[in-house]
Amino acid sequence: MALSRLAPQLDQYRALTEGLAVVDRPNVGLLRVEGKDSVDLLDRLSTNDLAALAPGLGASTVLTTNKGRVIDLPTVVHMGDYLLVLCSKDAAARVSEWIDFYTFAEDVVVSDVTDQYSIAGIAGPLALATAQRLTGATAADLPPYGVVEADVAGVKAIVVRTDFLGTGTLDFIVAGSDGQAMRDALAGDAEFVGPEALEAVRIERGIPAFASELNEDHNPLEAGLIDSISFNKGCYIGQEVVARLNTYDKVQRRLAVLNWPTGPVSAKSVSIGDDVNGDGKVIGAITSVAAHPSGGFVGLAYVRRAYENAEVAIGPAGAIAALKPPDTGA
Amino acid sequence: MTTTSRPARKPLTISISEEAADHIRVFAAKSGKPDKDLRVSVKGGGCSGLTYTLDLESAGEDDKTIEQHGLRLHVPKKSYVFLAGTVLEYSGGLNGKGFVFNNPNAKTTCGCGTSFSV
Numbered sequence: 001m002a003l004s005r006l007a008p009q010l011d012q013y014r015a016l017t018e019g020l021a022v023v024d025r026p027n028v029g030l031l032r033v034e035g036k037d038s039v040d041l042l043d044r045l046s047t048n049d050l051a052a053l054a055p056g057l058g059a060s061t062v063l064t065t066n067k068g069r070v071i072d073l074p075t076v077v078h079m080g081d082y083l084l085v086l087c088s089k090d091a092a093a094r095v096s097e098w099i100d101f102y103t104f105a106e107d108v109v110v111s112d113v114t115d116q117y118s119i120a121g122i123a124g125p126l127a128l129a130t131a132q133r134l135t136g137a138t139a140a141d142l143p144p145y146g147v148v149e150a151d152v153a154g155v156k157a158i159v160v161r162t163d164f165l166g167t168g169t170l171d172f173i174v175a176g177s178d179g180q181a182m183r184d185a186l187a188g189d190a191e192f193v194g195p196e197a198l199e200a201v202r203i204e205r206g207i208p209a210f211a212s213e214l215n216e217d218h219n220p221l222e223a224g225l226i227d228s229i230s231f232n233k234g235c236y237i238g239q240e241v242v243a244r245l246n247t248y249d250k251v252q253r254r255l256a257v258l259n260w261p262t263g264p265v266s267a268k269s270v271s272i273g274d275d276v277n278g279d280g281k282v283i284g285a286i287t288s289v290a291a292h293p294s295g296g297f298v299g300l301a302y303v304r305r306a307y308e309n310a311e312v313a314i315g316p317a318g319a320i321a322a323l324k325p326p327d328t329g330a
Numbered sequence: 331m332t333t334t335s336r337p338a339r340k341p342l343t344i345s346i347s348e349e350a351a352d353h354i355r356v357f358a359a360k361s362g363k364p365d366k367d368l369r370v371s372v373k374g375g376g377c378s379g380l381t382y383t384l385d386l387e388s389a390g391e392d393d394k395t396i397e398q399h400g401l402r403l404h405v406p407k408k409s410y411v412f413l414a415g416t417v418l419e420y421s422g423g424l425n426g427k428g429f430v431f432n433n434p435n436a437k438t439t440c441g442c443g444t445s446f447s448v
Contacts, residue, residue, distance in 0.1 A: 041374060041375075044373075044374055044375025044376075044381075045374060045375060066377065066378045066379045066438065066447045101374070102373075102374025102375070102379070102380075103374065104371065104372060104373050104374065104406065104408050104409060105371065105373070105390075105406060105408075106373070106374075235375060235376045235377050235381070235440075235445060236375060236376075236377075237374075237375065237376070237377065237378070237379045238377065239377045240377035240378075240440050240441060241377075
């Protein structure tokens with residue numbers, strides 16, 4: 001989308017939080033997983049219960065190492081004769097190799113189809129109703145992680161409720177050549193929103209992103225991904241560690257949202273990797289930072305659990321920031 | 331002249347103890363498959379990444395076959411690299427674990443013993 005069409009940051013923020021916003025989704029990778037054993041294999045490799053996946057349904061699930069650390073947080077949707085896996089674009093090769101490595105006698109073939117598609121997302125309180133109107137789908141057709149295929153203004157689209165920015169946000173996946181036509185069709189009463197405002201809302205809602213928060217330094221419970229974990233599905237890679245952390249309440253750190261006002265200490269004084277200090281000691285580290293469109297700054301940090309609702313000092317200059325647990329409600 | 335003894339090389343075959351072979355035969359008879367062989371393989375999954383599987387069936391294409399204690403073991407080619415040197419044993423008694431894989435390739439093993447990583 002042309003940057004010249006973008007409204008001021010505050011208007012973009014309001015579209016994301018109070019209305020309807022259209023965003024580019026350049027960080028999403030797409031894998032096509034085919035073969036009769038696809039569901040069973042992905043179920044054995046990831047945290048959520050995928051065994052009951054049926055056409056039209058999907059799930060958010062975490063690929064973890066055997067030490068229970070996060071590889072990626074893909075959304076797996078059942079397209080009828082194949083599975084479409086929406087993963088982090090930068091993790092697509094790793095996810096594909098991971099599935100391939102663990103394919104022995106199974107009938108499973110993975111291919112990276114990211115380059116064949118263009119993806120636009122819609123977010124805001126009106127997003128779900130808008131998707132229903134454009135696709136003819138009912139609310140029941142689009143449960144969390146559900147998928148429908150529809151013609152939207154003459155463009156064939158795969159519409160997935162990925163909840164990428166909290167409840168009720170969706171992705172429209174179209175052939176690469178239809179990308180602009182789809183964005184125009186989605187525009188309607190919506191506001192085009194750029195990456196800065198999108199990042200501010202992601203951070204404000206405590207939604208972890210690949211690399212900055214989702215990486216092999218952290219487990220899914222620290223990242224707040226408990227809704228993407230089944231504790232009664234049986235074994236998957238990393239299950240023993242994740243189950244033990246949960247059962248014995250051994251999670252030491254949690255992802256928390258920080259916000260601090262504009263002042264003598266600006267966002268430039270706080271960088272990713274900076275310490276978070278509480279009671280005069282280091283209690284965590286900053287993982288994401290953004291200027292907030294309505295003023296001040298927001299950040300994410302993994303911090304010791306005792307400080308989830310505390311006031312802390314951040315960065316070399318010791319800016320005072322308020323910590324709170326994530327809230328992903330739209 | 332001094333000679334140095336080389337460390338014993340890891341055996342590259344897969345073997346089964348006599349007790350385990352006896353239990354396989356009993357199990358095969360009870361399952362109504364006395365004429366079937368034992369197929370030992372690995373699949374993705376389990377807590378540690380790879381899981382052992384035992385089936386009573388005939389050899390698949392590209393399987394490696396080993397005969398020991400009157401029992402034929404078939405191992406799929408792709409599984410073989412993860413199982414080379416493994417001894418399949420049987421742990422009986424009240425505290426027994428049943429069939430046990432003693433796999434020299436396993437770096438970590440999960441609590442229940444059916445999953446491992448290399």
